[in-house]
Amino acid sequence: MSLLKVDNLKKYxxxxxxxxxxxxxxxxxxxxxxxxxFDIKKGETLSLVGESGCGKxxxxxxxxxxxxxxxxxxxxxxxxxxxxxxxxxxxxxxxxQMIFQDPYSSLNPRQKVKEIISEPIRTHNIVSNxxxxxxxxxxxxxxxxxESYLNRYPHQFSGGQRQRIGIARSLAVEPEFIVADEPxxxxxxxxxxxxxxxxxxxxxxxxxxxxxxxxxxxxxKHISDRVAIMYLGKVFxxxxxxxxxxxxxxxxTEALFVSIPKLTEKTKENFVSLEGDVPDPxxxxxxxxxxxxxxxxxxxxxxxxxxxKEIDGRQVACHLYD
Amino acid sequence: MREKxxxxxxxxxxxxxxxxxxxxLASIVLLxxxxxxVFAAFxxxxxxxxxxxxxxxxxxxxxxxxxxxxxxxxxxSDLQGRGVLSTILYGTRISIMVGLAAVALGGTVGVTLGxxxxxxxxxxxxxxxxxxxxxxxxPTTMIAITVMAFWGRGILKLIIVIGLATWVTYARxxxxxxxxxxxxxxxxxAKLIGVSKTKIIMRHVLPNILTPIxxxxxxxxxxxxxxxxxxxxxxxxxxxxxxSLGLMISDGYKRLLSGSWWLVIFPGAVLVxxxxxxxxxxxxxxxxxxxxxx
Numbered sequence: 144m145s146l147l148k149v150d151n152l153k154k155y156x157x158x159x160x161x162x163x164x165x166x167x168x169x170x171x172x173x174x175x176x177x178x179x180x181f182d183i184k185k186g187e188t189l190s191l192v193g194e195s196g197c198g199k200x201x202x203x204x205x206x207x208x209x210x211x212x213x214x215x216x217x218x219x220x221x222x223x224x225x226x227x228x229x230x231x232x233x234x235x236x237x238x239x240q241m242i243f244q245d246p247y248s249s250l251n252p253r254q255k256v257k258e259i260i261s262e263p264i265r266t267h268n269i270v271s272n273x274x275x276x277x278x279x280x281x282x283x284x285x286x287x288x289x290e291s292y293l294n295r296y297p298h299q300f301s302g303g304q305r306q307r308i309g310i311a312r313s314l315a316v317e318p319e320f321i322v323a324d325e326p327x328x329x330x331x332x333x334x335x336x337x338x339x340x341x342x343x344x345x346x347x348x349x350x351x352x353x354x355x356x357x358x359x360x361x362x363x364k365h366i367s368d369r370v371a372i373m374y375l376g377k378v379f380x381x382x383x384x385x386x387x388x389x390x391x392x393x394x395x396t397e398a399l400f401v402s403i404p405k406l407t408e409k410t411k412e413n414f415v416s417l418e419g420d421v422p423d424p425x426x427x428x429x430x431x432x433x434x435x436x437x438x439x440x441x442x443x444x445x446x447x448x449x450x451x452k453e454i455d456g457r458q459v460a461c462h463l464y465d
Numbered sequence: 466m467r468e469k470x471x472x473x474x475x476x477x478x479x480x481x482x483x484x485x486x487x488x489x490l491a492s493i494v495l496l497x498x499x500x501x502x503v504f505a506a507f508x509x510x511x512x513x514x515x516x517x518x519x520x521x522x523x524x525x526x527x528x529x530x531x532x533x534x535x536x537x538x539x540x541x542s543d544l545q546g547r548g549v550l551s552t553i554l555y556g557t558r559i560s561i562m563v564g565l566a567a568v569a570l571g572g573t574v575g576v577t578l579g580x581x582x583x584x585x586x587x588x589x590x591x592x593x594x595x596x597x598x599x600x601x602x603x604p605t606t607m608i609a610i611t612v613m614a615f616w617g618r619g620i621l622k623l624i625i626v627i628g629l630a631t632w633v634t635y636a637r638x639x640x641x642x643x644x645x646x647x648x649x650x651x652x653x654x655a656k657l658i659g660v661s662k663t664k665i666i667m668r669h670v671l672p673n674i675l676t677p678i679x680x681x682x683x684x685x686x687x688x689x690x691x692x693x694x695x696x697x698x699x700x701x702x703x704x705x706x707x708x709s710l711g712l713m714i715s716d717g718y719k720r721l722l723s724g725s726w727w728l729v730i731f732p733g734a735v736l737v738x739x740x741x742x743x744x745x746x747x748x749x750x751x752x753x754x755x756x757x758x759x
Binding site: 239241248250251252266309312316 | 658672
């Protein structure tokens with residue numbers, strides 16, 4: 144049984160248009176997410192991978208309710224989130240949390256560590272006021288922050304430490320499901336592995352389910368159980384990490400994996416970089432969104448949008464395999 | 466306590482203060498004026514509001530070092546026989562009180578509306594900001610004069626009118642800062658936790674937009690004191706029995722050509738010193754607290 148199920152999710156953002164365009168009722172939209180479906184089982188890690196601007200973060204934020212979906216459904220534990228009452232939605236916030244990308248803007252600079260972490264505890268009455276201090280100290284210990292730092296302000300910490308504090312805040316409500324929005328991409332390389340390992344340890348200890356958003360493929364390989372490759376708000380390929388990393392099927396996945404720098408092989412000789420840019424998400428291309436950059440593109444690719452189909456133990460959206 | 470003091474002495478703000486002679490001078494002048502006006506009852510030679518202590522026999526005395534001056538009236542006396550020095554001390558108290566109270570009122574209203582406007586956006590934002598635009602298209606002084614002309618004199622009325630005539634400045638700044646803050650990840654984190662909107666605004670937005678507000682408020686105190694003086698000068702401010710600096714200047718100005726210069730020069734000088742030192746401090750605060758200039 145899947146913990147989270149996303150069905151044909153769409154999210155468009157209105158572009159603020161000029162006065163004349165509004166008079167003519169011509170509003171344009173950024174098509175951030177264009178019909179994405181996936182599910183995540185309890186305890187597993189699904190990674191969303193793709194270039195910047197492909198809608199990964201938008202999916203994460205829509206799943207958590209920060210954005211209202213334009214179309215499509217989100218089910219948590221079998222229940223449609225949109226059907227829930229305000230009270231149930233509030234309760235749901237105890238189960239779903241987020242780890243943010245930028246540890247410098249994800250902590251309120253005017254709050255002490257203690258205040259930052261006590262806010263979710265107070266809001267959801269996790270423990271009584273007497274037990275609060277013990278509870279906070281235990282949390283800090285779990286993420287590796289010394290208890291003597293309780294009364295410090297965020298600017299007195301390094302990026303890695305701040306990220307740990309952010310993780311402690313997310314864990315304070317004892318969530319089951321966590322969206323990690325590029326949690327290590329803003330950190331120093333030396334710190335990245337620490338935070339990644341911390342997240343994996345915590346996953347084991349608290350049986351967490353992760354939706355991991357990243358563009359760094361080696362990180363994804365380290366942490367994921369399953370991987371979804373995204374392009375322009377669509378999932379191109381989704382399946383087990385091992386299958387996809389061992390032999391990518393979709394031309395875009397293939398191109399993406401060639402770009403991983405390796406120490407051993409002489410990659411330079413057979414390195415083929417992608418031509419051109421990602422198309423404008425305001426004016427979506429016809430057919431397969433990737434056809435303008437795909438070296439296998441044929442006429443059908445330009446006209447018909449491919450559906451996700453089961454191929455070699457994973458799902459792929461490509462006309463090459465029709 | 467001692468820890469806090471040590472921290473304050475080590476801060477960047479104090480360092481910059483220590484190295485700015487003009488600001489030190491301005492703050493000393495301001496402190497002296499504020500101190501002596503707060504304790505006017507103990508310092509002033511007599512109480513100008515107490516008619517029993519005033520005698521018409523003492524009217525229009527020149528300063529004490531001039532011919533005809535008496536030691537009791539160091540800066541001379543006015544037509545009613547009130548000592549200019551005493552009246553200045555009491556009048557400054559009123560000016561400063563009106564200044565602080567009007568800024569507190571205008572600041573509270575302005576910051577609240579500005580944060581609401583910026584955080585919620587949409588129609589709420591449009592309504593509040595159009596109100597601000599309309600008010601801004603009339604000069605503050607004109608609004609204040611019009612309302613006071615209908616409403617009559619009075620210190621409380623003056624505070625309310627000036628406070629509500631100046632909310633726009635705070636609202637615009639608060640709105641702008643809120644707009645740039647509201648998409649930060651820590652606000653998103655608070656939303657994900659389920660913190661209520663009021664609490665998000667009070668705990669997460671307000672503390673982070675205070676710096677520019679404090680700077681504006683400092684400069685505004687000086688402007689409000691000027692506005693109060695202007696209104697009192699025009700006869701629409703404080704009541705005649707409790708003169709502020711503006712009213713004193715207005716009174717004395719009528720007799721300036723008959724040679725009683727002391728009725729205008731002394732209160733005028735005090736007003737200039739107050740406004741100038743607040744402006745110097747305000748400018749310095751703006752420069753030091755602005756991270757972009759560091």
